[in-house]
Amino acid sequence: CTLYLNQCFRRELESLKNPQGLGLSSHLDGLREENAKLKYRLNVLKRSLQEERSQCSKTMMNINQRLQEIFGEAIREACPDLENPPLAVTPNQQAKFGDYQCNSAMAMAQMMKSKGLKVNPRQIAENIQQNIPDNELIEKTEIAGPGFINVHLKRSFVSKLLTNLLLNGVQPPSLESKKKVVVDFSSPNIAKEMHVGHLRSTIIGDSMCRLFEFLGYDVLRLNHVGDWGTQFGMLIAHLQDKFPNYLTVSPPIGDLQAFYKESKKRFDEEEDFKKRAYQCVVKLQSKDPAFIKGWNLICDVSRNEFQKVYNCLDIQIIERGESFYQEKMTAVVKEFEAKGLVEMDEGRKIVFAPGQQIPLTVVKSDGGYTYDTSDLAALRHRLFDEKADIIIYVTDSGQGTHFQVVFAAAQMIGWYDPNVTRVEHAGFGVVLGEDKKKFKTRSGDTVRLMDLLDEGLKRSMEKLKEKDRDKVLSTEDLTKAQRSVAFGCIKYADLSHNRINDYVFSFDKMLDDRGNTAAYLLYAFTRIRSIARLANIDEAALRKAAETTEVLLEHDKEWKLGKCLLRFPEILQKILDDLLLHTLCDYLYELATTFTEFYDSCYCIEKDRQTGEVVKVNMWRMLLCDATAAIMAKGFDILGINPVSRM
Numbered sequence: 001c002t003l004y005l006n007q008c009f010r011r012e013l014e015s016l017k018n019p020q021g022l023g024l025s026s027h028l029d030g031l032r033e034e035n036a037k038l039k040y041r042l043n044v045l046k047r048s049l050q051e052e053r054s055q056c057s058k059t060m061m062n063i064n065q066r067l068q069e070i071f072g073e074a075i076r077e078a079c080p081d082l083e084n085p086p087l088a089v090t091p092n093q094q095a096k097f098g099d100y101q102c103n104s105a106m107a108m109a110q111m112m113k114s115k116g117l118k119v120n121p122r123q124i125a126e127n128i129q130q131n132i133p134d135n136e137l138i139e140k141t142e143i144a145g146p147g148f149i150n151v152h153l154k155r156s157f158v159s160k161l162l163t164n165l166l167l168n169g170v171q172p173p174s175l176e177s178k179k180k181v182v183v184d185f186s187s188p189n190i191a192k193e194m195h196v197g198h199l200r201s202t203i204i205g206d207s208m209c210r211l212f213e214f215l216g217y218d219v220l221r222l223n224h225v226g227d228w229g230t231q232f233g234m235l236i237a238h239l240q241d242k243f244p245n246y247l248t249v250s251p252p253i254g255d256l257q258a259f260y261k262e263s264k265k266r267f268d269e270e271e272d273f274k275k276r277a278y279q280c281v282v283k284l285q286s287k288d289p290a291f292i293k294g295w296n297l298i299c300d301v302s303r304n305e306f307q308k309v310y311n312c313l314d315i316q317i318i319e320r321g322e323s324f325y326q327e328k329m330t331a332v333v334k335e336f337e338a339k340g341l342v343e344m345d346e347g348r349k350i351v352f353a354p355g356q357q358i359p360l361t362v363v364k365s366d367g368g369y370t371y372d373t374s375d376l377a378a379l380r381h382r383l384f385d386e387k388a389d390i391i392i393y394v395t396d397s398g399q400g401t402h403f404q405v406v407f408a409a410a411q412m413i414g415w416y417d418p419n420v421t422r423v424e425h426a427g428f429g430v431v432l433g434e435d436k437k438k439f440k441t442r443s444g445d446t447v448r449l450m451d452l453l454d455e456g457l458k459r460s461m462e463k464l465k466e467k468d469r470d471k472v473l474s475t476e477d478l479t480k481a482q483r484s485v486a487f488g489c490i491k492y493a494d495l496s497h498n499r500i501n502d503y504v505f506s507f508d509k510m511l512d513d514r515g516n517t518a519a520y521l522l523y524a525f526t527r528i529r530s531i532a533r534l535a536n537i538d539e540a541a542l543r544k545a546a547e548t549t550e551v552l553l554e555h556d557k558e559w560k561l562g563k564c565l566l567r568f569p570e571i572l573q574k575i576l577d578d579l580l581l582h583t584l585c586d587y588l589y590e591l592a593t594t595f596t597e598f599y600d601s602c603y604c605i606e607k608d609r610q611t612g613e614v615v616k617v618n619m620w621r622m623l624l625c626d627a628t629a630a631i632m633a634k635g636f637d638i639l640g641i642n643p644v645s646r647m
Helices: 002-017 028-055 063-078 104-114 121-130 155-168 196-214 231-242 256-269 271-285 289-313 322-338 371-384 397-412 449-466 475-495 518-534 539-548 556-565 568-578 582-601 619-639
Strands: 089-091 100-102 138-144 148-153 180-184 218-223 343-345 348-351 360-363 390-393 422-425 605-607 614-617
Touching (some): 063 089, 063 100, 063 104, 063 121, 063 148, 063 568, 104 121, 121 138, 148 155, 155 539, 155 556, 155 619, 196 289, 196 619, 231 289, 256 271, 256 289, 289 449, 322 348, 322 371, 360 371, 360 397, 371 390, 397 422, 449 475, 475 582, 518 582, 518 619, 539 619, 556 582, 556 619, 568 582, 568 619
Parallel strands (some): 180 218, 390 422
Antiparallel strands (some): 089 100, 100 148, 138 148, 348 360, 605 614
């Protein structure tokens, strides 16, 4: 329906732009008459398109994007000779000036000035205002200051959008095309326990996947574990000595971290053991079945430990470690050699990428491959075999330079065009202790991730008991609340900070139920969900009300809440562009505080002061409560937070 109308619209527009092709009479009157008819037909098509947009679509409208379309058209009409004019539409910070603001006029005046044209930005704003096309969204516009165009939305249209949200649920904006996305995250090393450093990659990467999945992309979640390399030689040699019958009896390796330390100590101190470890590496690389079995046993012990963390944090991920790419590395090196891109450097084979000062080492002097080779092979596989349109690497910022060189080399050899395929490193800062130093245990060791999660469970239970929740909740509900608060707070504390910066890990701050924390939002969400329950209004009644009751937005706080709810698609679009998830946390906190303002000012339920019985239900306000809960629930889902109905 939309596609057909768009095609008709374009044909009519071309007709207007190309009057020679219309076969018009040479008489001026005939030309004017035909032009008037075309304009009439064009307006009919525009109105049809607007009606179809507002009535047929079940998806949530991105209001900012729609306003950009409207003002983009107005700017092109007002200044047809200006190439790539700036387009800036933002929510208005002060309600008295309207709901949104177009700030393009000032930047356009600067562009014109650079071309020798001096035009008052206010005059440009007036020209834009006069050329705003008929639309379904704007009630009125006003010009303020040097050339700001303040936009007031139609309350009736916003009300319809809220009804659409209530009837169809929180649906993502429509996608132009379903793209394939690969997200590389978590990536611990086999034979080493996950530590607090893996926390950020795991949480941030999972949330990015959830966002892409909600928006309708085809997402492949990859765990690029460190499961290959020389360290496996010493591990297998130690396995042979400690559990000589490992081929027939599964060895009881309980503490793999201790096992790793034992083998490393022997590797550093015993020359014979060191030689045997290197021999084991050769046997492993030649795929000797006995050594492959030992390698698999060690990997399985690690996987079981990793899975405990993933179960706590509700992480779904597919393991595809360095070993997966071993046989693909030879072909990658040959491809670079065939194109004359490999140089020799003291026995090493290196690749210099344009604009990069550091080379990639694709083959070591002993003939072995490196992380550089592995990452090139992985990127090639994701581009050509997985046919990814978007590839995101979620690792600490310290690896930024490495990935910059890898991406530059891949572009140099022609694997992808950055204007077509998005390949990006989403770096993040380190986790700090409350002393602002790298987060460590008291003994100076790296904090084990499972210890951290267990401590979170302990602290969240203490917080719930402090609020006497153990006296009102069943044992099952209390355990659910404990896990929800513990893991939700740990995730939110990470995601609510700009990922580029370091952040201070503090259980006290993250479990505080005041301010922008998961604890505050989870309690707020539970309260919002309880409003209908306390008024004995079930989901069926709310559904019926959504079908029959207009969402009134007459009170200032109703209007403010309604607009805030409908900004959700704008927020998701911004995160899609910059991959900064703290924007969603900030939005959810703003939504919760905006709801509190609404609830304090607008009675949803009116009770008898003597008996406490409900005497009146303002159903349109109950619908606003329901819409708020729906948006918050979807926001939590994207952040990987699991709220519970009772807390």
